[in-house]
Amino acid sequence: xxxxxxxxxxxxxxxxxxxxxxxxxxxxxxxxxxxxxxxxxxxxxxxxxxxxxxxxxxxxxxxxxxxxxxxxxxxxxxxxxxxxxxxxxxxxxxxxxxxxxxxxxxxxxxxxxxxxxxxxxxxxxxxxxxxxxxxxxxxxxxxxxxxxxxxxxxxxxxxxxxxxxxxxxxxxxxxxxxxxxxxxxxxxxxxxxxxxxxxxxxxxxxxxxxxxxxxxxxxxxxxxxxxxxxxxxxxxxxxxxxxxxxxxxxxxxxxxxxxxxxxxxxxxxxxxxxxxxxxxxxxxxxxxxxxxxxxxxxxxxxxxxxxxxxxxxxxxxxxxxxxxxxxxxxxxx
Numbered sequence: 313x314x315x316x317x318x319x320x321x322x323x324x325x326x327x328x329x330x331x332x333x334x335x336x337x338x339x340x341x342x343x344x345x346x347x348x349x350x351x352x353x354x355x356x357x358x359x360x361x362x363x364x365x366x367x368x369x370x371x372x373x374x375x376x377x378x379x380x381x382x383x384x385x386x387x388x389x390x391x392x393x394x395x396x397x398x399x400x401x402x403x404x405x406x407x408x409x410x411x412x413x414x415x416x417x418x419x420x421x422x423x424x425x426x427x428x429x430x431x432x433x434x435x436x437x438x439x440x441x442x443x444x445x446x447x448x449x450x451x452x453x454x455x456x457x458x459x460x461x462x463x464x465x466x467x468x469x470x471x472x473x474x475x476x477x478x479x480x481x482x483x484x485x486x487x488x489x490x491x492x493x494x495x496x497x498x499x500x501x502x503x504x505x506x507x508x509x510x511x512x513x514x515x516x517x518x519x520x521x522x523x524x525x526x527x528x529x530x531x532x533x534x535x536x537x538x539x540x541x542x543x544x545x546x547x548x549x550x551x552x553x554x555x556x557x558x559x560x561x562x563x564x565x566x567x568x569x570x571x572x573x574x575x576x577x578x579x580x581x582x583x584x585x586x587x588x589x590x591x592x593x594x595x596x597x598x599x600x601x602x603x604x605x606x607x608x609x610x611x612x613x614x615x616x617x618x619x620x621x622x623x624x625x626x627x628x629x630x631x632x633x634x635x636x637x638x639x640x641x642x643x644x645x
Contacts, residue, residue: 341393342404343587344386345416347636350592351379352423354629356544357599357622359427364607365618371626376427383420390417405450406457408467409528414454415475418447422482426489437490444483444499451475468517469524470531473538476506481541488548496549503545507538526582530590536572539565540597547604554608562605569598584635592629599625 355375361367405414421443429436454475457463480503487496518524524531543561550558572594582588602621606614 340586341386341390342410342413342416343590345383345413345420346587346589346593348379348383348386348420349416349423350589350596350629350632351375351382352420352427353593353596353600354625355379355427355596356423357596357603357625360600360603361618361622364603365615365622367622372427376424379420380424380428383417383424387417405453406462408463409469409471411454411457411463412471412475415447415450415479418443418450419474419479419482422447422486426486429490440486440490441492444486447475447479447483451479465517466521468514468521469528470514470518470534471528472510472514473507473534476510477503478534478537478541479503480506481538481545484545485541485548488545493549496545500542500545500549503538503542507542511538527585527587529578529582530587532575532578533572533591533594536565536568536594536598539568540594540601543601544597544604547601554605565598565601586636588632589636592632595625595628 352375355372358367358372358375362369362372401414405411422440425436425440425443429440458472480499484496484499484503487493487499539561543558543565546558546561554562579591599621603618606618611617
């Protein structure tokens, strides 16, 4: 980036500046955690269908089992890589582009432990709390790095919403799953605060800083992940009739879903890469909340709508999986 007077001209990043998303070695490793994250997100949708639509348990158990197996393998590989190259995680965490994706590791852990806590009390609750603490540490490190001049405005992308916004709402969901209501509300407050603060910064960058690189464009789906997880977090912590807060959050989700529809032409221009898995978690979380919300309404065909939404979300994830499988986890471009 070069500056002339008051104008800003974008040039290839010089040595030591932010690298394009695909060139940083940690980006590929961390982005692979989007696969178990998406599978666990869809598993949450099937879990909602089990309680609201009477679906069988095997789809969610297969999805959570696959997510857990992949997460364990990817974590072991990542840790082994870090042991071979000292400072790997710290370098990845401080990278302007790849840093926020470090939150994927504890995020998946929270989703898995929240699900399995029903089968493994009290171990599941302890694991869930441990993963939430790990996410808090990662988010705090990222925030400290960001506010001390560790990033440039041009390098900011929608993925910055994941650790402190969607991550906080997922933490709230995790606390609710282990019956820690006060902690759930505290985590929700953290997510709401950073949704306003970080969401404003990200939106200003996108509106004034030029187009995102193709490999980072998939991160625009974070605009859907934030309200989807916020709605689920509020609903599970406030069972019963829908109140004003839930209505407001639902309205935000609908607007963000419409924005994603308008972005489809941009997404269709992108070459398929492993980064497309980033889409699957917001889609799964949206299906999860939609099914829960439909169950609270008096719509005559609500079950048909619920199954349709879940079917579309499942088909979407299967298509991404099918496109990924033949090429063996292609590197992002």
